[in-house]
Amino acid sequence: MPLLEVKSVTKYYGKKKVLDNVSFSLEKGEILALLGPNGAGKTTLMRIIAEGLTHRGHVLFKGKILKDRSVIGYCPQEGILYEDLTAYANLKFYSYLHKRDGRWARKMMEKFEIPDKKVKELSGGMKKRLSIVIALVGEPELLILDEPTVGLDVESRHQVWEIIRNLREEGKGIILSTHYMEEAEHLANRVAIINEGKIISLDAVDALKRSSGIKSAIEIRGLFKDIPQGFVRENSSLVFYSQEPKRDLVNAVTIASKVGKIKEVVVREPTLEDVFIKLTGRRLKE
Amino acid sequence: MKGVYAFFWKGMKEFFASKEAVFWTFIFPIIFGLLFAGVFGHESSPSSIPVGIVPERDSNNTLCEVFVNGMQEAIVDGKKLFELHNYSSESSAMSSLKNGKVKALLIFDDNFTENITSGIGQEKIKVILDKRDAQEYQLVSSVLASYISSFEDRVREIKMNITMEYLTQNGNLTQENITYVERWMKSFANPLKTQEEIYHGKSSAKTARMWYLTAAIGVTFVFSGMISAASMISSEIEKGTARRLLTTKTKPWEMLTGDILTVLLIQLISSLLIVLSFIVVFRELIIFPPSVILMLVIAALSTTSLGLLFSGITKTQRAAAGMANAIAWPISFITGIFFPSFLLPEWMRSIGDYFPASALLRGIRKVIIYNQGIGDYMPQIIGAIALTLIFLVIGSILFRWRMRTL
Ligand SMILES: Nc1ncnc2c1ncn2[C@@H]1O[C@H](COP(=O)(O)OP(=O)(O)OP(=O)(O)O)[C@@H](O)[C@H]1O
Ligand SMILES: [Mg+2]
Numbered sequence: 001m002p003l004l005e006v007k008s009v010t011k012y013y014g015k016k017k018v019l020d021n022v023s024f025s026l027e028k029g030e031i032l033a034l035l036g037p038n039g040a041g042k043t044t045l046m047r048i049i050a051e052g053l054t055h056r057g058h059v060l061f062k063g064k065i066l067k068d069r070s071v072i073g074y075c076p077q078e079g080i081l082y083e084d085l086t087a088y089a090n091l092k093f094y095s096y097l098h099k100r101d102g103r104w105a106r107k108m109m110e111k112f113e114i115p116d117k118k119v120k121e122l123s124g125g126m127k128k129r130l131s132i133v134i135a136l137v138g139e140p141e142l143l144i145l146d147e148p149t150v151g152l153d154v155e156s157r158h159q160v161w162e163i164i165r166n167l168r169e170e171g172k173g174i175i176l177s178t179h180y181m182e183e184a185e186h187l188a189n190r191v192a193i194i195n196e197g198k199i200i201s202l203d204a205v206d207a208l209k210r211s212s213g214i215k216s217a218i219e220i221r222g223l224f225k226d227i228p229q230g231f232v233r234e235n236s237s238l239v240f241y242s243q244e245p246k247r248d249l250v251n252a253v254t255i256a257s258k259v260g261k262i263k264e265v266v267v268r269e270p271t272l273e274d275v276f277i278k279l280t281g282r283r284l285k286e
Numbered sequence: 287m288k289g290v291y292a293f294f295w296k297g298m299k300e301f302f303a304s305k306e307a308v309f310w311t312f313i314f315p316i317i318f319g320l321l322f323a324g325v326f327g328h329e330s331s332p333s334s335i336p337v338g339i340v341p342e343r344d345s346n347n348t349l350c351e352v353f354v355n356g357m358q359e360a361i362v363d364g365k366k367l368f369e370l371h372n373y374s375s376e377s378s379a380m381s382s383l384k385n386g387k388v389k390a391l392l393i394f395d396d397n398f399t400e401n402i403t404s405g406i407g408q409e410k411i412k413v414i415l416d417k418r419d420a421q422e423y424q425l426v427s428s429v430l431a432s433y434i435s436s437f438e439d440r441v442r443e444i445k446m447n448i449t450m451e452y453l454t455q456n457g458n459l460t461q462e463n464i465t466y467v468e469r470w471m472k473s474f475a476n477p478l479k480t481q482e483e484i485y486h487g488k489s490s491a492k493t494a495r496m497w498y499l500t501a502a503i504g505v506t507f508v509f510s511g512m513i514s515a516a517s518m519i520s521s522e523i524e525k526g527t528a529r530r531l532l533t534t535k536t537k538p539w540e541m542l543t544g545d546i547l548t549v550l551l552i553q554l555i556s557s558l559l560i561v562l563s564f565i566v567v568f569r570e571l572i573i574f575p576p577s578v579i580l581m582l583v584i585a586a587l588s589t590t591s592l593g594l595l596f597s598g599i600t601k602t603q604r605a606a607a608g609m610a611n612a613i614a615w616p617i618s619f620i621t622g623i624f625f626p627s628f629l630l631p632e633w634m635r636s637i638g639d640y641f642p643a644s645a646l647l648r649g650i651r652k653v654i655i656y657n658q659g660i661g662d663y664m665p666q667i668i669g670a671i672a673l674t675l676i677f678l679v680i681g682s683i684l685f686r687w688r689m690r691t692l
Pocket of ligand 2: 042043044077146
């Protein structure tokens with residue numbers, strides 16, 4: 001039996017449909033990444049699961065309708081830390097909310113190497129780490145982490161990834177949202193690509209790439225006035241998705257040279273971003 | 287219950303985390319109270335009234351001189367009653383009155399002495415008063431009137447003595463009859479003899495100090511209590527902690543109770559500090575009986591629950607705090623919290639009867655300033671408690687509703 005089942009969940013804010021018939025399931029020891037641009041509905045979906053936001057459809061935990069939400073460890077997108085309090089005081093406060101005492105908090109501070117300073121004096125990475133530890137207070141089997149690495153530098157991000165991987169090793173089921181494709185690629189067992197409230201594709205990273213029909217991406221860097229038919233723009237590059245790069249390379253370069261100046265041409269493996277663009281015609285981060 | 291404790295513990299820690307914020311929260315009402323108590327709470331000594339005199343042209347050895355000298359010598363509580371300024375003409379005296387140098391003018395008729403002894407005419411002294419300040423006018427005119435009337439007594443006595451002298455020398459009255467006539471005339475001259483006695487109760491200075499002590503406490507309740515209660519709940523909701531609760535074992539009511547207790551305790555600590563500051567500065571022991579402490583706690587709860595109500599009807603923390611702030615000012619003025627309510631128009635005074643914090647404050651003042659019991663004030667106290675509970679219930683309902691629609 002899956003740890004969590006989300007069945008046909010639809011959510012309206014006023015007249016606006018924010019989630020459209022979303023369904024998926026999550027196993028123990030699995031990380032599911034929700035990958036999607038701003039406003040896709042990732043947070044809304046997580047809040048429906050974690051906070052019981054009103055919705056249509058069902059959320060089942062171990063086969064039963066989820067009622068007691070203290071079984072979930074939730075790390076919301078916005079800061080839930082009290083900036084004027086120390087890290088320890090924050091953790092202790094949340095421990096009390098879970099009817100635990102301060103000893104547990106002390107232990108976790110040591111385990112996750114969180115310095116006991118006022119939160120406002122902590123680095124962004126430490127704050128995130130503390131927020132994730134707070135989500136662990138109730139020793140939940142299911143963790144919901146909303147953009148756990150947003151705004152972090154590369155090193156802190158990798159440290160957070162390490163923590164998340166370890167939690168998976170402990171057998172927890174984890175749903176995390178992100179707009180970083182590398183994050184989804186490196187962490188997730190499966191990725192749900194979500195756009196405008198719909199899950200448009202859900203699979204393991206490799207399978208997603210395979211099923212997208214992209215074998216390689218011909219990336220032409222330079223300055224271009226226009227986006228020719230069949231190309232997409234990524235930053236300042238033009239990208240052409242190809243099944244047979246050997247065949248398409250010359251052709252693509254010739255077309256690109258007509259709309260601008262080429263500096264460099266790279267043929268590379270497709271990324272999740274490429275898959276996303278192929279599927280939606282949009283970029284993950286505008 | 288652990289949840290209540292969690293929020294209470296967190297709230298107190300958060301409050302005391304910023305030393306600066308703590309300092310200013312506590313210092314504001316203390317400064318307020320001490321300032322007003324310092325200004326109004328000292329023994330008031332009588333001050334001299336500046337009066338302009340335009341004397342009779344040739345005023346040596348005249349009744350006018352007697353009149354003016356009498357004014358010069360009039361002393362109340364060791365201080366001269368009048369401060370006299372002489373002018374030669376009415377017009378120069380008038381300009382002094384206009385620029386406020388003197389509060390009244392006494393202009394003597396050139397035939398003053400003659401007139402008053404011969405008794406031919408009337409209106410022998412022209413009195414000009416400055417009525418720009420109604421209170422001052424009232425004071426100056428009544429002091430002058432009483433001086434003039436006592437001078438009249440003296441004039442009558444002089445006239446009587448002259449008459450008596452004449453009667454004893456020229457009349458053919460027996461000694462017995464003279465005594466009768468003298469008594470009879472005396473009762474004409476001075477029909478009433480008043481005797482002044484002074485009541486030495488609690489000094490007016492102490493009353494004023496205690497009044498502003500309670501005012502400072504009231505100000506704490508209305509400002510820091512109401513405003514922090516209004517923003518506290520909203521900030522939990524805005525911050526997301528309220529939502530975060532949904533994935534814990536803690537119930538929303540525990541958060542509400544914990545936050546209310548925090549605000550309540552901070553107000554009571556603040557009140558205690560105000561009392562201590564008064565004890566230190568004015569060196570007098572202030573002890574509150576249990577009834578007063580109870581009323582203080584309920585008053586603090588009343589502003590807290592009103593703040594809660596505000597946070598229930600506004601969408602953001604800023605709006606809630608803004609609303610509480612906007613209401614705090616007029617409330618403190620018109621409900622007699624830091625403005626004696628007898629100075630207010632009738633309709634405003636009645637608002638103070640219904641605003642629980644000020645109704646309770648009035649009860650507190652009855653006990654600690656006027657040494658009265660609160661027995662006959664019980665209906666108002668019960669009313670204040672009832673209203674506090676109503677605020678609390680409505681506030682909690684709004685809070686629950688907000689938690690549902692997070
Ligand atoms: N409380 C709300 N009331 C009305 N609309 C809302 C509310 N919360 C979110 N929305 C709307 O719902 C849509 C989805 O928002 P959501 O926060 O779930 O997106 P997201 O995928 O988490 O985006 P991001 O990557 O920026 O966090 C957006 O269009 C947003 O404007
Ligand atoms: Mg989001």
